[in-house]
Amino acid sequence: MKSYTENSRKTITILLSLFAFLWFLPFIYVVINSVKTRKEYNLGEFWDFPKGVSILENYEYINDRIDFMMGFMNSLLYGAIATTLAILFASLAAYAISALNIKGKMFWFMLIYSGTIFPFQMYIIPIFRMYSNVDLYDSKIGLLAVYTALCIPFCLFVLRNYFYSIPKELVESAKMDGASDFKIYVSIFMKMAKAPIAACFLFQFTWVWNDLLFGLTLSKSAEARPIMSSLSLLSGASGTNDVPSALLAAILASIPTFFIFLVLNKSFNYGFPTTSK
Template structure:
């Protein structure tokens, strides 16, 4: 029996090592090739370590074709504003349907959560037409409004689970001391939900940052478009064929915010999972 366990453990280690290699392989490819020039990349081997770095040349190549800096800050703005706005509204809604005396709490929650029942692609045409009629199309406010609205149902679901697991004795004691419902929410429940809020911010920011479909549909100008649609435009202008290292560099730059936010919020992530799954 012990020999069988050891063999199973070795087999599992081999399988996990193979999977880890397959996961890391594309990243290694990017690190080795993003600093090469287009000519060196096309004439050399994929795994040749570059002797000369052409990062400046690649950045110039990118800037000649897309406004990566503007779109970078657009996505950063949308990710932060959309995530924060959706979490604030969802926290208020979750607190209302769990701790306040409201008739039909569960049905109000179902109404909010029904936004996740249908595929997001179903919203494209009606929202596009509404945006064109109301003047929200191709505006930063329209992009933030959409990203916040589409994130609210999931955030409400997570925070509702968290608030339901907390004891009502805290709010009852605060009410005896004369605290209002909003004060109880703001001073007691909101600080307690720091871990699930951190996890939600990471998820929603990553979703908004990596979005391609809605960014292409609801924006067209340089000053409004997020970064992912611009990266797809870089590939469409011959970037993926004419200068692969420049495309790799652009993708590497685009991955920086999500990696940074994950590294900052990582300590809250596992705790947030545990607390919201109870």
């Protein structure tokens, strides 16, 4: 009986390893080929080991072609600011809904949470029209506002759940000491919610960073264009036939989400709760 389970465990390990190798192959392909020159890639075989490292040339090519650096910085800005603002606004609302004396708590919650229910395809035409009318089309502020608004519902959901778990006694005793509502929000709720706030930040930053739809719809010039829309210009019919440069762009544009991946991967081993948009 024991040898039976040992054997089947070995078989499973081998099969899984095969699949794991298959899953990992594209990464090897990307790393090997992103440092080649275009000529080397086109004339040689893609499995050949690179003869030299032409990262700088490839980087210059993508920077010229799609304003890579500007897209990268734009997305960092959108990700950092929109996510922070969304967490701030959502935490205020979550605090009001979970701890303050207001009427229709469920109504307010559902009103804000309804933002995640519809697919984003519902929003692009109206927002595009609205932005064209008020001159926010193709502007940084415009994209920041959209990303902030769309991050709020998820953050509200996570933070409200967490806020409900904060012991009432803590709030009561702070009230006895004469703390104002706002003081309690800052010194008890926000202070205790560091972990869920971090989770919101990582998930929502990743979402903003990876967004393609709003970037495509609401920006046109490199000044406002986020990174994924810039990258999408490298692919498809209007794209490039410089494969190594495209692969280098893919690596560089994955750096922020890769770091987030490392953080999350560590927490996943402790059964980190996850939700996706």
